[in-house]
Amino acid sequence: xxxxxxxxxxxxxxxxxxxxxxxxxxxxxxxxxxxxxxxxxxxxxxxxxxxxxxxxxxxxxxxxxxxxxxxxxxxxxxxxxxxxxxxxxxxxxxxxxxxxxxxxxxxxxxxxxxxxxxxxxxxxxxxxxxxxxxxxxxxxxxxxxxxxxxxxxxxxxxxxxxxxxxxxxxxxxxxxxxxxxxxxxxxxxxxxxxxxxxxxxxxxxxxxxxxxxxxxxxxxxxxxxxxxxxxxxxxxxxxxxxxxxxxxxxxxxxxxxxxxxxxxxxxxxxxxxxxxxxxxxxxxxx
Amino acid sequence: xxxxxxxxxxxxxxxxxxxxxxxxxxxxxxxxxxxxxxxxxxxxxxxxxxxxxxxxxxxxxxxxxxxxxxxxxxxxxxxxxxxxxxxxxxxxxxxxxxxxxxxxxxxxxxxxxxxxxxxxxxxxxxxxxxxxxxxxxxxxxxxxxxxxxxxxx
Numbered sequence: 001x002x003x004x005x006x007x008x009x010x011x012x013x014x015x016x017x018x019x020x021x022x023x024x025x026x027x028x029x030x031x032x033x034x035x036x037x038x039x040x041x042x043x044x045x046x047x048x049x050x051x052x053x054x055x056x057x058x059x060x061x062x063x064x065x066x067x068x069x070x071x072x073x074x075x076x077x078x079x080x081x082x083x084x085x086x087x088x089x090x091x092x093x094x095x096x097x098x099x100x101x102x103x104x105x106x107x108x109x110x111x112x113x114x115x116x117x118x119x120x121x122x123x124x125x126x127x128x129x130x131x132x133x134x135x136x137x138x139x140x141x142x143x144x145x146x147x148x149x150x151x152x153x154x155x156x157x158x159x160x161x162x163x164x165x166x167x168x169x170x171x172x173x174x175x176x177x178x179x180x181x182x183x184x185x186x187x188x189x190x191x192x193x194x195x196x197x198x199x200x201x202x203x204x205x206x207x208x209x210x211x212x213x214x215x216x217x218x219x220x221x222x223x224x225x226x227x228x229x230x231x232x233x234x235x236x237x238x239x240x241x242x243x244x245x246x247x248x249x250x251x252x253x254x255x256x257x258x259x260x261x262x263x264x265x266x267x268x269x270x271x272x273x274x275x276x277x278x279x280x281x282x283x284x285x286x
Numbered sequence: 287x288x289x290x291x292x293x294x295x296x297x298x299x300x301x302x303x304x305x306x307x308x309x310x311x312x313x314x315x316x317x318x319x320x321x322x323x324x325x326x327x328x329x330x331x332x333x334x335x336x337x338x339x340x341x342x343x344x345x346x347x348x349x350x351x352x353x354x355x356x357x358x359x360x361x362x363x364x365x366x367x368x369x370x371x372x373x374x375x376x377x378x379x380x381x382x383x384x385x386x387x388x389x390x391x392x393x394x395x396x397x398x399x400x401x402x403x404x405x406x407x408x409x410x411x412x413x414x415x416x417x418x419x420x421x422x423x424x425x426x427x428x429x430x431x432x433x434x435x436x437x438x439x
Contacts, residue, residue, distance in 0.1 A: 036409050037368035041312055053408050090365075119365075 002115060005219035007260025011253075012115045012216065013086055015124055022046050028083050028135075031118065032099040033090040034246075042128035044088070044121060048077045048135075052095050052246070056102045062269075067143040070106045078135025081108070088114035088121065092214035094206075098249040101266055104151055106143045113253065116215040123213070151252070153239045153267035155277065162200045162281075167238040169230065170201040171251045172271065176243070177203040179284035182275065192275035196282035198241065204230055206247040209254045222259055234261045241267035241274075288396055289388065292380030299400045307402050315371035321378040323347050323359040331427050333419065334361070342366045344416075348423045354385040358420055369401065369409060373416045376400065386424035392417070 002012040021027055022045055029047035031039050039049040050056065055073055058065055065073070079085060085103060087096035093113055100111045114121070122128070148154075153161070161168045175181045179195035197203070208225055210216055217225075226232050238261060242248040245268030255261040274280050288296065299307055323329070327349070334345035342363025349357040358381060360374045381389055397413050398406045406413055 035367040035369070036405065036412075037308060037312060037315070037372075040308055041315070041368055051408070054404075 003216075003218045006258045007219075008257045011112055011257035013112050014115055015121050015126060018044065018086065018088075018114050018121070019126060026082070026084055028077060028079050028085050029114075030077075030085055030087050030096070030099060031089055032087060032095040033118070034095055035090055038090055038118075040130065042130055045127055045129045045131070046133050047088075048133060050077070050099055052098050052102075056099060064102060064105060064146070067106060067146060071140040071142040074108075074140035075138045078138055079140060080138045081141055082110065084110040084112060086112045086114055088117050090118050092119075092207075092210055092250070093117040094246045094250050097253045098246045101151065101249040101252055105146050105148065107145070107147055116213055120213055120215065151256075151265055153241075153265040155267075155269055155273055155280070157265065158198060158239055158241065158267045158269075158274065159280070161237070161239045162198050165200050167230075167232055167236055168198055168201040169232075169238065169240045169248075169251065170197045170203050171206040171240055171242045171247050172197075172203075173205055174203060176271070177201075177205075177285070179282070182271075192243070192272050194275045194282055196275070196284040197271075198274055199281050199283040201241075201283075202230060204251070206242070206250045209251065216254065216258060219258060222254060226255060226259060232261065234259070235263060236261075237263045237265075239265050239267050241270040243271045244268070245270050289380060289384055289392065291382060292376075292392070292396065295376055295380050296396055296399050304402050304404060307400075308405075311372040311401065312368060314375040315368045318360070318362055318371035318374045321358075321360045321374055323361065327359065329359070331423050331430075333423050333426070336363075344370070344419065346416075346419045346423045348386075348420075348427055350386060350427060354387075355383045356381065356386055356389055356424065358382075358423075360416065367409075367412055369405065369412050370415055372401075373397075373413060377416055377420060381420065386427050389424040390421055390428070392421075 002009050029044055030050050031043050031047045032050050032052055033039060036051060056064055087100045089096035096113055100113060103111050170177050177197050182192045182195045209222060232238055240248040240251045245266060248266050248270060252264055252266040255264045299310060302310060329347040329349045331348040334343060336343040342365035344366060345361035347359040351357060358378050360378060362371055362374060394414055394417060401413050
């Protein structure tokens, strides 16, 4: 059972709930991973695979796919405008939160995350299959707009946030924030020239929002971190960033869905844009 | 020039479709656990790294035997990516018996021929990770040998 004190407790489902709804025609399970072959090694029965890079991103412009391509992606996986899409994946649900955020960019409202992600499902002995499901195609309406203004921040937005000293949350590891490293050690990296953080940003690593089993902390614990300690206010404009936007999607989900903050935007260009950008100011700290 | 054992594996992959390549990679990934050190094995070099943020532990173990023949073993944490597991199996087999210098000289451009251009494009760093670690181990071993030779002069 998820914490009823979350602002939107229905945005999370448990592994037990998923196990009991595998044949529910109104939901679609979507697995999104960092490990590109992981889905093919076995996935929750009925789950489809959406890759953050090949499915959701434009392949020639650093941006997301077009509304037409999004509609086609949903149609291919049998998703209608009314389908409740439940995301889960590896890496403590980083990429599932990223995919959920991308779905929200296109205005798909019925979205949830399976708390604890793929690792929890596997640890509990949940069924896995290598059978790739086929769903009848749907007529998903082409979204009239993309909600970039509402939930996405660009470089200029992050710069203004920095200059105005408004809340800017860096969710990377402390070493990345301090500028000691430019990527996570031993991690497949997207190159960046300089280490540090956006001036004025504060360090609240994504990991603080979850327990050892990758499930989200209680509403009270999250409030203590983000509202008491970080001082974020539910109506205040907040920008979150990391290195390429996946870990900050996780924190965006926490702030938006679990704490009910209304003006949170994810700066998906993140450090790989800021750290490489000519004349972008940076700060380093101990 | 690629080493014969590695070339055999490359030729096996090259005739496969992208879907078949992925299946073969998963099959190799399943075999990666067989590349872990056996009880009693002793190595010249052990390089075990752990990153708390996300990547699991990867340990590269190098034994250089008679005729400077390299023998790699690799330990992989449970969260290590499937592609990394697959490349571990492939490289432990493909580089077996090469000298450390020959390991260093293996060109990295064979990787797309195994995993396919699509996977390289999407996960460009992941596919080269184990090769980089093995080359790093070979380089450290060579540097130690050179330093040892210098000290004996």
